[in-house]
Amino acid sequence: MSDNNRVYNVLIVGVGGQGIILASDVLGRVAAAYGYDVKKNEIHGMAQRGGSVSSHVRFGKTVSSPIIRVGEADVLLSFEQLETVRYFPFLSEKGKVILNDQKILPPAVFTGKQEYPSDVIQKIKAKVPDMVVVDGISVAERLGNPRVVNVIFLGVLSKYLDIPVEVYEKVLRESLKPKLVDINLKAFHEGRSLAS
Structure with a gap:
C-alpha cells in the first residue's frame, strides 16, 4: 500500500484481554x-475480558471519520478466529486478512447454545487465498513472553503498510515501560519475519 492521497483502513479485532x-x-x-492524519474508534464488548473488541484505525493525508464502513x-x-468471521464483511474486495490462529470460546459455546465452527480458516482462505495465518501464542511463548502476541501481529502488519520500520521502533520505545522495550522489539521483528 503506497499512495499519499488515499486513506488506509485497518480494522483490528479480537476479544477483551x-x-x-x-x-x-x-x-x-x-x-x-x-x-498522517489519524482517526481511531474502539468498540468494547460486554465483558472486559472475553467480550468482542474492535478498533478502527484510519490514516492518510486527511481523514474525516474514524469509522470503517462495510467493504x-x-x-x-484478527486476534481470534471467530472474530474474523464476525468482521469479515468489513473487508474490501482486495483487502488483506492477517489472522491469529487462536480460538477463544464465547459464552454461548460453553452453555451449549452454539458450536464453535471447525473450519474458520478454510472458509476465510477460500475467499482470501493469500491470508496470513500465524500461531501467535506459540511464537510469543517461544520468545519467552505470552503477552507480546499483539506486537508480533503489529510486526506482521507493518510489512503491508508503507511506513518505515524505524518509525515503529521509535514509537514502541516511547510507548512502553523501559523493561518491556527489548522483548517487544524482538516480538515486532519476529512478526515482520513471519509475514509472507
Whole structure:
C-alpha cells in the first residue's frame, strides 16, 4: 500500500484481554509520527475480558471519520478466529486478512447454545487465498513472553503498510515501560519475519 492521497483502513479485532487497544494505539501513533492524519474508534464488548473488541484505525493525508464502513477495510487484523468471521464483511474486495490462529470460546459455546465452527480458516482462505495465518501464542511463548502476541501481529502488519520500520521502533520505545522495550522489539521483528 503506497499512495499519499488515499486513506488506509485497518480494522483490528479480537476479544477483551488480547491487547487490541494497545495494538491500535501503537499503530495510530506510528501513523501520526509518519505525518498522517489519524482517526481511531474502539468498540468494547460486554465483558472486559472475553467480550468482542474492535478498533478502527484510519490514516492518510486527511481523514474525516474514524469509522470503517462495510467493504472498506484494507486490512482485517484478527486476534481470534471467530472474530474474523464476525468482521469479515468489513473487508474490501482486495483487502488483506492477517489472522491469529487462536480460538477463544464465547459464552454461548460453553452453555451449549452454539458450536464453535471447525473450519474458520478454510472458509476465510477460500475467499482470501493469500491470508496470513500465524500461531501467535506459540511464537510469543517461544520468545519467552505470552503477552507480546499483539506486537508480533503489529510486526506482521507493518510489512503491508508503507511506513518505515524505524518509525515503529521509535514509537514502541516511547510507548512502553523501559523493561518491556527489548522483548517487544524482538516480538515486532519476529512478526515482520513471519509475514509472507
